[in-house]
Amino acid sequence: MIRKAVEAxxxxxxxLSIQVWLHTYATEGVSDDLAREALSTxxxxxxxxxxxDSDYRLLVDVDGDNLLGYILLDLDSRCAEENxxxxxxxxxxxxxxFHGRGIGRALLDHAIETVGARLWLTAWAGNVxxxxxxxxxxxxxxxITWHEFEEQKYENRILALQRR
Numbered sequence: 205m206i207r208k209a210v211e212a213x214x215x216x217x218x219x220l221s222i223q224v225w226l227h228t229y230a231t232e233g234v235s236d237d238l239a240r241e242a243l244s245t246x247x248x249x250x251x252x253x254x255x256x257d258s259d260y261r262l263l264v265d266v267d268g269d270n271l272l273g274y275i276l277l278d279l280d281s282r283c284a285e286e287n288x289x290x291x292x293x294x295x296x297x298x299x300x301x302f303h304g305r306g307i308g309r310a311l312l313d314h315a316i317e318t319v320g321a322r323l324w325l326t327a328w329a330g331n332v333x334x335x336x337x338x339x340x341x342x343x344x345x346x347x348i349t350w351h352e353f354e355e356q357k358y359e360n361r362i363l364a365l366q367r368r
Contacts, residue, residue, distance in 0.1 A: 206314045209255050209262040209274065214248040216271040217264070221246035224297040228331055237354035263314055265298075265307050273298030275311040283324050285347040288364050290322030291315075312341060321365060326351075329359040338363050 209217065222242050230238050254260045259280040265273045274297055281292035293315065298307045315323065326349055327334050343363035351358045 205267070206263055206265050206310060209251070209264045211252055211255060213264055213266075213271060214251040214255075217251045217262075217274060218246050218248050220271055220274070220299055221295075221297060224299065227300060228334075229328070231330075237356070241353050260294075261315075261318060263311060263318070265311055271299075272302045273307045273311060275315055277315055277319055279319065283362065283364070284349045285324075285362050285364070288324055288346060288362075290324050290364070291319045293323050293325035296325070308337060309341060323365040325363050326360040327363060329361050335361065335363075342366055 225242050225246065226234060226238065251262070254262050254276065259278065261277040261279065263275050263277075264271055274295070275293060276295040278292040278294040281294065283289065283292070293312070296308060296311060298311075312323070323343075324346075325338070325343070327338060328351070329335075342365055344366045345361050346364045347362040349360045349362055351360050
């Protein structure tokens with residue numbers, strides 16, 4: 205079931221985010237810089253602030269009391285690719301145990317119903333699985349941007365939805 209996130213979801217959102225984030229980016233093990241990034245970003249207070257902020261929509265996919273995935277939409281973010289507007293898919297995370305069950309697609313479909321089909325996002329260039337998923341959904345590569353932390357730069361691709 206997909207619904208708006210509520211404050212009671214914040215602890216589960218934190219745990220799921222750290223799990224997915226580390227699985228995605230800590231491909232050579234968990235270094236101090238990756239641990240700091242994950243633990244300083246994904247906190248219950250972070251998710252509480254997003255739920256309270258009218259510039260964001262946070263939708264969760266739950267099965268009973270269990271969080272399976274979520275999508276965070278940033279209604280006020282500007283795309284670095286100047287000729288593309290719309291709403292940013294800031295984060296789309298599905299716990300790995302539930303990959304391949306249509307949860308990511310359902311969350312994107314629900315996002316389109318909520319904010320419209322003009323969606324864009326950034327994805328780490330090294331996340332081949334995510335890039336293939338977004339491509340199969342109808343996103344196309346429209347540019348490049350960089351994610352920086354701990355004095356390191358990581359290439360991200362800018363993807364824009366071209367279907368519907």
